[in-house]
Amino acid sequence: MADFVKLVVPKTPLLISTTIKHYLDGxxxxSWDLKFHLAVILVRSLFKDSSTLTIEQVQRASCYSIPVLAxxxxxxxxxxxKYRYEAQVHLEKILKPYEHVLDTEWKDLKDDGIISEWIQVPNDEWEKREIRKTILYLHGGGYYCCGKSSCRNNTSSLAKKVNARVLVIDYRLAPQxxxxxxxxxxxxxxxxxxxxPKDAGFEPLNPKNIVFSGESAGGGLSMALGLAIRDAGLPSCAGIIGWSPWVDLTVSTPSILDDECCDFLPKPSERFVPKESQVEIEYKEKAAALTAKIKKQNIGPKIWHDSFDRPGRxxxxxxxxxLAIPYVSPMLAESLGGLPPLLLVAGDSERLRDEAIYLAHRSAEPAKYKGPSYxxxxxxxxxxxxPTNTTLEIYEEMPHVFQVMDHASTTKSYERTVEFINKVxxxxDEPLPPSSFSCxxxxxxxxxxxxxxxxxxxxxxxxIVPSVKRELTTRRSTPELFVYTALLLAGFAYFLRKNFY
Structure with a gap:
C-alpha cells in the first residue's frame, strides 16, 4: 500500500485532469470506464517520467510479492x-544448428534449483482425480523482470476458475x-x-492433463516450450495458452508502430536505455565479445537477416x-504445424496484436503462411x-494483458480460457471446434x-527489424517497459480490485 501511495500521490494532478477530460471529452x-481510463493513463505516465533505474533495480522492484486471492x-x-540437466540434453540436440551464435554460459548453473510454487484451492483432492488438471504458468516481464509472485492475480484466479493446480516458476532472467x-x-x-521425485506428493502426470499458459513474454515462452517439446520428440502437453504473447523479438509487425494502439507499451522509438550498473557493464562486454566472435571468426553459417546487423543488442x-531462432521468436519458426491446440488472445488496441494474429494463421494454415522471406x-x-488446432480471439478496445483489469472482456476471456482448458x-466430453479467428x-x-x-x-x-530512430532524450531502462507494466498489472490491478470493484 505504501509503495502504491508513493507512485500515485505525485500523479494526483494528472489523475484529476484525466477525470475531467473523461467526462468532458469521453x-x-x-467501453473504458473512469477506473480503467485512469489505470492506463497512470502506467503510461510511469513509463514517461519515472526516475532512472538500473537493471538490478528493475528486477528487484518487479518481483515484489502479490497476495493470492482469498x-x-x-x-x-x-x-x-537434475531436471535442468535433463532439459539441457534435449535442448543441446535441437539447438545444434544455432549453437555458434549462443553463449554457453546457460549451462553453468549458479544455484541449487528453480524456485517454484504450487497455487491451489485447499482440500481440492487433486491427487485423487482421474484428470488432474495442471497449468504450468510462465510469467511475463520481457524476459528481464517480474517473477512467480508478481503474477499471482492471474495464477490464483486460474486455480479457482479452472479448479486446477498451477505450477509457477522463477525462470532465470536476462541479461544475467x-x-x-x-x-x-x-x-x-x-x-x-x-x-x-518420490517426495513430490503426487504421481507422474499424464501430459494430456497439462496446459502451458503465460502472459506477454510468458506467453511467448509457453509457445517456445511447445516448439522445443515437439522438436525434441517429447510427449506433448494438452494445450498452450498465450495472453498477449510476445512471439516476435524482431518487433517486425505493423501494430508495434501503430499510433492508433491505446496501449501501455511504448513504440520501439520510445524505449529506453538502462542506467549504468555493474550488471549492464558485464552484459554489454559479453554481448560485444560474442558478436565479434560470431562475425570475425566466421564460426558458422549466417542464420540472421541483414536488418539484425546494428550497433548494440x-x-x-x-x-x-x-533473434530468428524459433525458440526465441516462435512466430518465425520454419513451421508452426504439429503443435498441441492453441488459444491465442490479444487486445485490439495493443502493440503485440499483429504477432498473435500472424502466429495464429501460420499455425492453423502452415502451408499457406510460411514465415519470413529469408x-x-x-x-x-x-x-x-x-495444421495446428488454433483459436484466436481479438478483444475490441482492449490493451496489453487486459485480463488483469476488471472489464466485461476480462470476464469473457477467463470464461473462454476455462472452457479451452476443460476441453483440451x-x-x-466435448471435442475442440475447428480453428477459428474471432473478434x-x-x-x-x-x-x-x-x-x-x-x-x-x-x-x-x-x-525484418524495422528502421526506427530511437528517441533518447532521457535515459530510461528498456526493462522499465515491462517493470512498470508489472507494477500496474499486478499491484495496481490488485489494489483496484480490492478497493474499487
Whole structure:
C-alpha cells in the first residue's frame, strides 16, 4: 500500500485532469470506464517520467510479492537441478544448428534449483482425480523482470476458475542469464511434472492433463516450450495458452508502430536505455565479445537477416544473430504445424496484436503462411506440416494483458480460457471446434476479424527489424517497459480490485 501511495500521490494532478477530460471529452475507447481510463493513463505516465533505474533495480522492484486471492493457498519449493540437466540434453540436440551464435554460459548453473510454487484451492483432492488438471504458468516481464509472485492475480484466479493446480516458476532472467536459460528452466519444470521425485506428493502426470499458459513474454515462452517439446520428440502437453504473447523479438509487425494502439507499451522509438550498473557493464562486454566472435571468426553459417546487423543488442534476451531462432521468436519458426491446440488472445488496441494474429494463421494454415522471406524453402523440409488446432480471439478496445483489469472482456476471456482448458484436458466430453479467428466486442459477441486485423497477413517484412530512430532524450531502462507494466498489472490491478470493484 505504501509503495502504491508513493507512485500515485505525485500523479494526483494528472489523475484529476484525466477525470475531467473523461467526462468532458469521453474516454479513449467507449467501453473504458473512469477506473480503467485512469489505470492506463497512470502506467503510461510511469513509463514517461519515472526516475532512472538500473537493471538490478528493475528486477528487484518487479518481483515484489502479490497476495493470492482469498480461498487459494501457496506451497513454495525448489525443482532440483537434475531436471535442468535433463532439459539441457534435449535442448543441446535441437539447438545444434544455432549453437555458434549462443553463449554457453546457460549451462553453468549458479544455484541449487528453480524456485517454484504450487497455487491451489485447499482440500481440492487433486491427487485423487482421474484428470488432474495442471497449468504450468510462465510469467511475463520481457524476459528481464517480474517473477512467480508478481503474477499471482492471474495464477490464483486460474486455480479457482479452472479448479486446477498451477505450477509457477522463477525462470532465470536476462541479461544475467541469456537464452536459452529461461527455456531450459521451463522445460525442466515440465519434466518435473512428468517424472516427479518420490517426495513430490503426487504421481507422474499424464501430459494430456497439462496446459502451458503465460502472459506477454510468458506467453511467448509457453509457445517456445511447445516448439522445443515437439522438436525434441517429447510427449506433448494438452494445450498452450498465450495472453498477449510476445512471439516476435524482431518487433517486425505493423501494430508495434501503430499510433492508433491505446496501449501501455511504448513504440520501439520510445524505449529506453538502462542506467549504468555493474550488471549492464558485464552484459554489454559479453554481448560485444560474442558478436565479434560470431562475425570475425566466421564460426558458422549466417542464420540472421541483414536488418539484425546494428550497433548494440536489440533485445537483452538473446543476441541479434539469434533473434530468428524459433525458440526465441516462435512466430518465425520454419513451421508452426504439429503443435498441441492453441488459444491465442490479444487486445485490439495493443502493440503485440499483429504477432498473435500472424502466429495464429501460420499455425492453423502452415502451408499457406510460411514465415519470413529469408526462411524460404525451410517449411517444405519440416516434418511438422499438419495444421495446428488454433483459436484466436481479438478483444475490441482492449490493451496489453487486459485480463488483469476488471472489464466485461476480462470476464469473457477467463470464461473462454476455462472452457479451452476443460476441453483440451478432456475434463468435459466435448471435442475442440475447428480453428477459428474471432473478434469479440465489448458485449462479448463474436464476429469475424476486421479488415485492419487482416493487413498483417499481407505484410512483406515479417521477421525484418524495422528502421526506427530511437528517441533518447532521457535515459530510461528498456526493462522499465515491462517493470512498470508489472507494477500496474499486478499491484495496481490488485489494489483496484480490492478497493474499487
Amino acid at each position: 474516454p479513449p475507447k467507449p 480461498g487459494v493457498t501457496i506451497n513454495e519449493f525448489k525443482i532440483n537441478n 542469464n541469456q537464452f536459452p536459460a529461461g527455456l531450459q528452466d521451463a522445460l525442466a519444470a515440465y519434466l518435473y511434472l512428468l517424472n516427479p 536489440i533485445q537483452m534476451y538473446a543476441p541479434n544473430e539469434g 526462411n524460404a524453402g525451410k517449411f517444405e523440409k519440416s516434418p511438422f506440416q499438419a 484436458t478432456n475434463a468435459i 469479440i466486442n465489448t458485449k462479448g459477441e463474436f464476429g469475424p476479424l476486421k479488415e485492419h486485423h487482416k493487413e498483417i497477413l499481407k505484410w512483406e517484412n515479417i521477421g
